[in-house]
Amino acid sequence: MNESFMKNQSSRFRGRSEHALDGKGRLNLPARFRDVLMRGYDERLIITPPWPNCLRIYPLAEWEKQEMTLLNIEQKTPQVQKMFRYLVGGSVECQIDKNGRILLPAQLRSQLDLKKDVVMNGMLTFFELWDKERWETESTITDQDFKDFEATFNNQGLF
Secondary structure, three states, X not given: XXXXXXXXXHOOEOOEEEEEOOOOOEEEOOHHHHHHHHHHOOOEEEEOOOOOOOXXXXXXXXXXXXHHHHHHOOOOOHHXXXXXXXXXXXXXXXXXXXXXXXXXXXXXXXXXXOOOEEEEEEOEOOEEEEEHHHHHHHOOOOHHHHHHHHHHHHHOOOO
């Protein structure tokens, strides 16, 4: 197999875990997420403004790919310009400290009403940060959801 393919496979954010923010708004990253960052990226991260109910946290290199896509989108429509401003203007760069933590800016915590208990959810090239109560409400999956998922995946040739 191609070496870059193998590297990419080991550089994915997977899994879910619960954490608590400290009094200053710092978040300990799970060791498996730190390992992904060490294998495939540097320690710089971009935290986007709420999307819509969680923060998305990207390694800088992955965010820069998103920025290139944004730059290639026709920005003449007011909706696209507004979303562009929201995403790019509201994003914050942060670095992992020596204790494996990131500081979540107060403004982003406030916008999302993040309390102490949070859930981190891997999304392959980035990870999400949810308020635990909101996660529990929005991540509940019904039997109908599974039927819809199955139909969608079958249409895409998956599973």
